[in-house]
Amino acid sequence: MRAGGSREIGYASRGMSDETSGPQLEQATVADAEAILALQKLAYRSEAEIYDDFEIPPLRQTLAELQQDFARQLVLKATLDGRIVGSVRAHERAGTCHIGRLIVHPACQNRGIGRRLMAAIEERFRGVPRYELFTGQRSARNLAFYHKLGYVAFRTEAASERLSIVYLEKPGS
Numbered sequence: 001m002r003a004g005g006s007r008e009i010g011y012a013s014r015g016m017s018d019e020t021s022g023p024q025l026e027q028a029t030v031a032d033a034e035a036i037l038a039l040q041k042l043a044y045r046s047e048a049e050i051y052d053d054f055e056i057p058p059l060r061q062t063l064a065e066l067q068q069d070f071a072r073q074l075v076l077k078a079t080l081d082g083r084i085v086g087s088v089r090a091h092e093r094a095g096t097c098h099i100g101r102l103i104v105h106p107a108c109q110n111r112g113i114g115r116r117l118m119a120a121i122e123e124r125f126r127g128v129p130r131y132e133l134f135t136g137q138r139s140a141r142n143l144a145f146y147h148k149l150g151y152v153a154f155r156t157e158a159a160s161e162r163l164s165i166v167y168l169e170k171p172g173s
Helices: 030-043 045-051 063-072 113-124 140-148
Strands: 024-027 074-080 083-093 096-104 130-136 152-158 164-171
Touching (some): 030 074, 030 096, 074 113, 130 140, 140 164
Parallel strands (some): 096 130
Antiparallel strands (some): 083 096
């Protein structure tokens, strides 16, 4: 157990499934909130390190706040061997699908899970005129990943002295 009562998910030492079996993608439920929050806090540590800021919203989010997100957003999860290894959430507002909190367990990255989650969330919101998301300006891996998926930057805003947010968009179908 880590501080705050969240359980870390230790996949590297437990012999995960290989890529051939692949993760299962499905809609998450509120019952998944605790596991998703623990994964979120683990996945966002690398972002916090980039900015030397461990008070970023994904690390501060509480279980109750995440549970409330389920009422307002569609939350998808990716599971391997019955464990949640990825998640993404989105909602539609005024013709735009707002995508957020794409997370993949560090031990499962570079296996196509993030790409599959993004494709699944875009499919669930097929027909919207536009998709939008954001990431930090110094998050080079995230920016490269989203660019590969067809997203282009359209605005940058300073969030703090250390952090500027890059908003990216992609036309819908």
